[in-house]
Amino acid sequence: MGRRLNGSLRLVAPDAPSDADRATILAALAAFNRAHADAGVVGPLAVLLQDDQGGTVGGLWGATLFGWLKIELLFVPRPQRGTAVGRTLMARAERLAAERGCIGAFVDTYSFQARGFYEKLGYSLLGTIQDQPPGGARHFLQKRFGV
Template sequence: MSLSPDLTDAPTPAETAAVLDSLVAFNAGQGFARERRPLAILLRGADGAVQGGLVGVTSWSWLYVDNLVVPEAARGQGLGARLMAMAEAEARARGCIGARLDTYSFQARGFYERLGYSVTGAIEDCPPGETRWSMAKRLDRA
């Protein structure tokens, strides 16, 4: 098989899908079928516009929290903890045994630790001068 690398900063959706499809096929061959299900809890303003919320997926019996944001003016009211509790409850209902996420040293590590998340890894200088923390919490334990 002859392959040649082609660097681009603008892959088409079909090109991106081709790479993902290849990985999905490999994973399925290892016994891990693709089973991603989106999960979103949206914070809407009085006008119905989305002002923040939580976006993630459940897959392979885990919740993956991709993004969580509470508008600055609404912080300190327990909304972030409420969003996380709702996401974790839905993940448990979907049969998930754990949850994972990433946060940065300029974001909310302490918030997640107060919710029972533990650091599972760190990347220093990502971005430069900061640390990226990977965190997880088991949902199948008391």
Template sequence: MTLRITTPDHPSDLDREAVLAPLRAYNVSHAGDPRIRPVAILLTDEAGNRVGGLWGRCGYDWLFVELLAVPEEHRGGGYGRALMHQAETIARSNGCVGIWLDTYEFQARGFYEKLGFEIFGTLDDHPVGQKHFFLRKRLPQA
């Protein structure tokens, strides 16, 4: 059977799954079950509206923080630190050895470094003239 390459104008969830399925099968065959678990830690206002928080996933013994957002008017109030502290608690309870994430030069590198994260990679010119940082924090093992 011959394969051909196509590029959909509006990629769908089905398109993503077509790519993910063989990759997932390969990874599981070589590294075992990743035990992927989504993680959501939300900030809610007095009315119960979700206004920010942390989104990530545990997998292959690490918690990846994909998104962290605190509304601008609440920055500096300790919410980001509290979200990350809760993420560490969740990571430990899931047997993770560490947490990793990425951030742009114009975002929160210093914030994460104050929490004990260290840079393990940098992508220059993403966007052009800026840097994109990859950070990790190994969790102390009990």
């Protein structure tokens, strides 16, 4: 059922939490955050790679919040890797974020992904979680624009 906490509250860990549960937590957290900091321009930011038929085959997906671009997803198809497509895509995303008033961008990447790519673009390592996934690592990087 659920463990009682602090009178009327129960601690529950559902097997399949709902989108409504997430939305409730997010709304409460967003309201708290807005009371303490200016969120700036908030919203998704995408730079897509599309084929000749207009189908998306890769790109960057992120969001701007609190003056920073959070890069959530980045994928460049194998044939285009090493051809400056990724560099061009990142430059466009950073420019769009700067136009929204962002001062920088941050990203996390796994050891089998693109840490070196981000570092070549001026991103610096903030920290690493070893063994995520086991035997690998997860790296957190940031870049301040105009530096």
